Amino acid sequence: MKVLVTGSSGFIGQAVxxxxxxxxxxxxxxxxxxxAATDLVCDILDAGRLSEAVQGYAPDTLVHLAARIDLDxxxxxxGYAANIEGxxxxxxxxxxTPSIRRAIWTSSQLVCRVGYVPRSxxxxxxxxxxxxxxxxxxxxxxxxxxxxxEWCLARPTTVxxxxxxxxxxxxxxxxxxxxxxxxxxxxxxxxYSYIENIAFQYWRLxxxxxxxxxxxxxxxADYEPIDLLAWCDAFQRAFGARPIPHVPVGIARMLAxxxxxxNAIGMKGFPFNSFRxxxxxxxxxxxxxxxxxxxxxxxYTMEQGVAATAAWLRSAR
Numbered sequence: 001m002k003v004l005v006t007g008s009s010g011f012i013g014q015a016v017x018x019x020x021x022x023x024x025x026x027x028x029x030x031x032x033x034x035x036a037a038t039d040l041v042c043d044i045l046d047a048g049r050l051s052e053a054v055q056g057y058a059p060d061t062l063v064h065l066a067a068r069i070d071l072d073x074x075x076x077x078x079g080y081a082a083n084i085e086g087x088x089x090x091x092x093x094x095x096x097t098p099s100i101r102r103a104i105w106t107s108s109q110l111v112c113r114v115g116y117v118p119r120s121x122x123x124x125x126x127x128x129x130x131x132x133x134x135x136x137x138x139x140x141x142x143x144x145x146x147x148x149x150e151w152c153l154a155r156p157t158t159v160x161x162x163x164x165x166x167x168x169x170x171x172x173x174x175x176x177x178x179x180x181x182x183x184x185x186x187x188x189x190x191x192y193s194y195i196e197n198i199a200f201q202y203w204r205l206x207x208x209x210x211x212x213x214x215x216x217x218x219x220x221a222d223y224e225p226i227d228l229l230a231w232c233d234a235f236q237r238a239f240g241a242r243p244i245p246h247v248p249v250g251i252a253r254m255l256a257x258x259x260x261x262x263n264a265i266g267m268k269g270f271p272f273n274s275f276r277x278x279x280x281x282x283x284x285x286x287x288x289x290x291x292x293x294x295x296x297x298x299x300y301t302m303e304q305g306v307a308a309t310a311a312w313l314r315s316a317r
Contacts, residue, residue: 001206002026002099004057006044006090007065009035011163012106012156015199016063023203028057031066044086047093054093054100061206062103064090067137069108073129080133087140094147102150102213104205105141108134109157109191109219115282121153121217138217145215152205152213157221157286161195161305162312172313174271175232176239183252183280188228191221191286194305197298204295212294219286226302228280234303238310252277 003020007013008029017037020027029035030053032043040053044066054062066082073079087105094100110131112118118125126132138153145151160168174180201220205213236244247255259273300308 002058002060003063003206004028004030004054004059004061005037005063005065006030007067007106008037008039009033010065010069011165011195012159012198013037013065014163015161015195016065016202019196019199019203020206028059030054044089045081047089050089051093051096054090055097058097058099060099060101062090062094062100063106063202063206064103065106066090067106068133069130071128071130075129077129077132077136080130083130083133084136084140087137091140091144091147094149100149102206102210103146104202105137105146105151105153107138107153107155107217109155109284109286111135111138111155114279115284150210150214152215153217154202154205155217155219155286156198157191157193157219157284159193159195159198161309163195164309169313169316170271172235172309175235175244176241176313178242180232180244181252182229182232182244182246183277184249185229185246187230188281189225189283189285190228190231191219191284191288192226192231193221194298194300194302196300196305196308197222200299201291201295208294216290218291218294219288220291221286221288222298222302223288223292225285231302231306234306235310238306249281 003025005013005017005027008017009031014037017027017029028040029038030040030042031038034041042049042053044050066086068080068082094103110126110128111134112125113127116125124135126135141153198220232244255272256274256277259270262270263273
């Protein structure tokens with residue numbers, strides 16, 4: 001199988017390229033930034049260069065991951081042009097490349113606000129401009145019917161593991177240093193994705209018979225939701241850190257309001273506020289049965305992922 005992976009220098013992109021190469025695929029990574037997993041340096045907003053690159057490589061299949069993924073833009077959807085015009089450019093490139101028979105188009109769980117349970121694949125409820133831009137990603141692919149090829153949409157959830165962003169690294173370092181606390185004592189269930197498992201799911205979606213994936217949407221995450229408290233405790237044990245204390249929810253809310261006040265006077269890096277508390281307390285579980293039916297058993301358990309991530313953090317230092 002000859003695969004083109006866009007966004008190959010990103011967190012998920014690097015893992016997907018690594019998995020596909022381990023499976024014996026001929027893989028080319030395309031990204032606007034150079035890197036070990038990138039063979040073709042190209043911005044997907046450059047329509048002409050993108051078309052040349054895609055036609056020149058002439059892949060059988062495509063995994064589209066390139067996107068602007070931060071939540072920083074607050075006023076202008078055009079700031080997420082990569083997720084809109086970039087997708088239009090790539091669809092045009094696919095249409096002009098006869099060798100391509102299948103594409104996976106990556107969206108996001110944030111096409112709906114965290115905690116919202118959609119009633120259908122097109123029941124959107126985004127509360128960020130990033131999420132709204134990913135709604136346009138999905139709408140454009142559907143409107144163009146994937147440029148006439150076999151296609152599916154993928155919505156990754158929160159992804160963790162070796163190589164994750166500095167934001168999540170800081171979160172884990174707080175546990176390691178004993179600065180983190182649990183909010184309450186009740187389980188907080190989340191559909192999280194271990195990086196090597198999500199890379200495996202992309203590989204299996206490329207392999208699946210057309211009738212199992214064509215014109216469908218798949219959430220990508222570990223099949224069993226993770227209890228945030230148990231997940232953090234597993235990292236605490238892997239780090240050999242002190243047990244994580246539990247703070248009652250009411251006290252945590254008071255601390256979050258104090259954090260809001262500190263943020264308001266200019267200390268934006270203060271680690272605890274109402275926004276982060278809401279993220280901790282909001283539970284979300286997605287129906288992974290369709291994904292499991294196509295992709296099969298995942299190769300890594302949560303415990304294996306925690307051990308690998310803790311080892312990576314130690315080696316990174």
